[in-house]
Every structure is written in C-alpha cells, then in structure tokens.
Amino acid sequence: MRDPYDVLGVARSAAAAEIKKAYRKLAKTWHPDQKPDDPTAKERFAEIGAAYELLSDETKRGQFDRGEIDAEGKPRFQGFAGPGAGAAGGRGQRFDYEFTPGGPFGGTRTRGAGADSDMFEEILSAFGGRRPRASAGFGGGEPPRGEDLQAEVTVPFRDWARGAKQRMRLPNGKELEVAIPAGIEPGKAIRLKGQGMPSGFGGPAGDALITVMVGADPQFTAEGKDIRVEVPITLYEAVLGAKVRVPTLDGAVEMKVPPGSDGGRTLRLRGKGVAAKDGFGDLLVALRIALPKGGDPRLTEYAEAMKANAPYEPRR
Structure with a gap:
C-alpha cells in the first residue's frame, strides 16, 4: 500500500482530528455506491480505510513513523533479532466492512482492533442499504448485492x-x-x-x-376475507320466500330466501369467500327488492288498498 499520509492527503505532523476529518471526507467520496461506474472505487475505498486504521492507532502510527512497520503494518527487517522481532508482530489487522440493507447508498459497519468504530458507523450510516463485506478485491469477503x-x-x-x-x-x-x-x-x-x-x-x-x-369487480366487493354481493329479488319472493340463484366465485348456486325478507337483509353462504390461509371466508348476500319495470296496475291497486286499510310504519 502507498504511504498512508499520502493516501489521506495529510502531513506527517497532522493531529488525530485532522486525520479523522480527512478520512471522513474521502470515505464518503470513494464509497463504491457513490461511484458505481468507477472500477477503482472499491480498491480506493479499502486503501483509505486501511490508511486510517494505521494512522488512527497511536501505537501503529508511532511504529510506522519510526520505520518499524511498513504501510501495511508488516514489520520491517531490522537485523537478526530473532523470532518475534518488531513491535508490530506481523501484518496489521484490516477493517471488516459489512454492508446491510438501508438508505440510498448502503451503510457500513466496521469491525477490527484499533478501529474508531463509532466514527465509522457515523460516516457510513449515510450509505444505509447494501453493506459490502470486506473481501478479496474488497477487503476480503463478499461483494455488495445489487439494488432492489x-x-x-x-x-x-x-x-x-x-x-x-x-x-x-x-x-x-x-x-x-x-x-x-x-x-x-x-x-x-x-x-x-x-x-x-x-x-x-x-x-x-x-x-x-x-x-x-x-382490481374492481362488477359484482363482488371484499370485506376482509368475506365477499359481498347484491342480489335482486321480487316483491313476492320477499313476502313468500323462494329459492334464488346467487353468483359466487365458483359459479352460481341456489340459496333459500326466508319468507318476509326485507330489502337490504344480508344472508350468509359459508365458505364461499376468499381462500385465505386460515380458511375460506363467506359470501355475504345482500337482498334488494326489485319492483316490476314500468309498474303493474294490480300492484298499484293493492298498494292503495293496503295504504288505506292496513298501513304500517317501517321507519319507526
């Protein structure tokens, strides 16, 4: 990896706050979801993260400045001091980037010793959505999934x-x-x-x-998992009772109308509604009394006689 100071664009004398500010800006700029058409974005993003990991750790930064480790955290050769020589003790730990579903660009959770986890969460939460997990090619794990x-x-x-x-x-x-x-x-x-x-x-x-x-249906409407349908009946069917044909989702069936049924009365056919997971709903049949088209003189005569001799109040 390149010199971490060069990667973040800061001087060797930069304070921790300046390093963090530089990382914050670069991480947002080079997040792969911000540059989907740039094939170098994921490598650049990983390089920025690795540079910040080293420089945000005071111990590692000191070792790097003294020439004890290289930009990747590997100990530099310093003679034959025997096994375990070098304060770094091997390759520095890399960030583990995990992308999870969320906002417009994806968010990133970062794990790893020495990482400023809270700061990473704050920066990359702006990229809520897919969180690429560190990978071969992207830090060592699985690449990000596509957009929904x-x-x-x-x-x-x-x-x-x-x-x-x-x-x-x-x-x-x-x-x-x-x-x-x-x-x-x-x-x-x-x-x-x-x-x-x-x-x-x-x-x-x-x-x-x-x-x-x-979509709307010319006959049926839904009421939960029940279905409602309106069926017209004659005046004499309402008074005397009858068997009438009623439409259902599976074809017409016969239904008994009890004598003395008012217009607007609702009858129920069990199991003729929606085929829900927890069982079928019912068909709710609303009766509507239909008078003869064009009228009927005998019906008019009977209604006049009834009005005069046997009136009743349905709205009481």
Whole structure:
C-alpha cells in the first residue's frame, strides 16, 4: 500500500482530528455506491480505510513513523533479532466492512482492533442499504448485492380471491410470473429473491418488491376475507320466500330466501369467500327488492288498498 499520509492527503505532523476529518471526507467520496461506474472505487475505498486504521492507532502510527512497520503494518527487517522481532508482530489487522440493507447508498459497519468504530458507523450510516463485506478485491469477503427493484401489479378481483399466477414485466425489462397468494392484503409487497438489479461488483442480485393491488369487480366487493354481493329479488319472493340463484366465485348456486325478507337483509353462504390461509371466508348476500319495470296496475291497486286499510310504519 502507498504511504498512508499520502493516501489521506495529510502531513506527517497532522493531529488525530485532522486525520479523522480527512478520512471522513474521502470515505464518503470513494464509497463504491457513490461511484458505481468507477472500477477503482472499491480498491480506493479499502486503501483509505486501511490508511486510517494505521494512522488512527497511536501505537501503529508511532511504529510506522519510526520505520518499524511498513504501510501495511508488516514489520520491517531490522537485523537478526530473532523470532518475534518488531513491535508490530506481523501484518496489521484490516477493517471488516459489512454492508446491510438501508438508505440510498448502503451503510457500513466496521469491525477490527484499533478501529474508531463509532466514527465509522457515523460516516457510513449515510450509505444505509447494501453493506459490502470486506473481501478479496474488497477487503476480503463478499461483494455488495445489487439494488432492489420496486414494481406494482394489479390483480383481477377473482384471481386475488382465489390465488393465481400473474405475468408481469419488471422495470429492468425482465418478464416473469408472480404467484399471488389468495387474499393478500391490497398494497402489501411480495419479495422475489434475486430478481432485482445485478450487483456490479460480482455479488448477488437484489430483490424485486412487487406491490399487489386488486382490481374492481362488477359484482363482488371484499370485506376482509368475506365477499359481498347484491342480489335482486321480487316483491313476492320477499313476502313468500323462494329459492334464488346467487353468483359466487365458483359459479352460481341456489340459496333459500326466508319468507318476509326485507330489502337490504344480508344472508350468509359459508365458505364461499376468499381462500385465505386460515380458511375460506363467506359470501355475504345482500337482498334488494326489485319492483316490476314500468309498474303493474294490480300492484298499484293493492298498494292503495293496503295504504288505506292496513298501513304500517317501517321507519319507526
């Protein structure tokens, strides 16, 4: 490695605060996520970290200034003093950079003897997101993963209620089929591992986060894992009771309407709702009384007689 003073651009007489300030500025500038198109960024970033590690440790800095160790922390040859000669005792410990998911650029946690850990956390937390772990080529471990992709898919209501596969195109141009869990909460995201952007540093690809929205249906609406549908019935079916055909997600079925059913009454068909993980919901059937189109003179005559001879108050 080059002379650590040259790497950080400080004089040999620089105080610890000046060295820290120089490191802070350079680390932010040369973080690989800040320079994704610069192939030298990861090596430069690692070199800056190693230089700061040496100069921030008063013991190592003194040994380097006296010529006892080199820029990499290795003891310099000083005659045949026997095994263990040299205060450094071997290669200096390197920083261990660990990148974890977070903000726009990734954040870095640094471990290692002599490292100013709090300062590293403060500087590189601004890069929240992927945290490249020190590696061969990047300090000794795994390279950073690629960026996650955000996408949205709108699923037809009936496919959502029963679960289905939806074909879609991601922002990176990739086409794939997404398995939509039955009854997934609208607005919730599905994570597809490895379907995001490639790393650019040889690491794993990011993930695709697919937000699921639900399309409207002309007949059905959702109420949790239950489904509501409105069914029109005649006046005489409401009064006398009847068996009527009711639409469901799996086709029409017969349902019994009890005598004397009011308009707006809701009947329940068990197990005809959303196919949720914890069991099927129900179908809620709201009755709506429909009068004859164009009217009926006999119905009008009967209504007039009822009004005069047997009135009642439904709004009481």
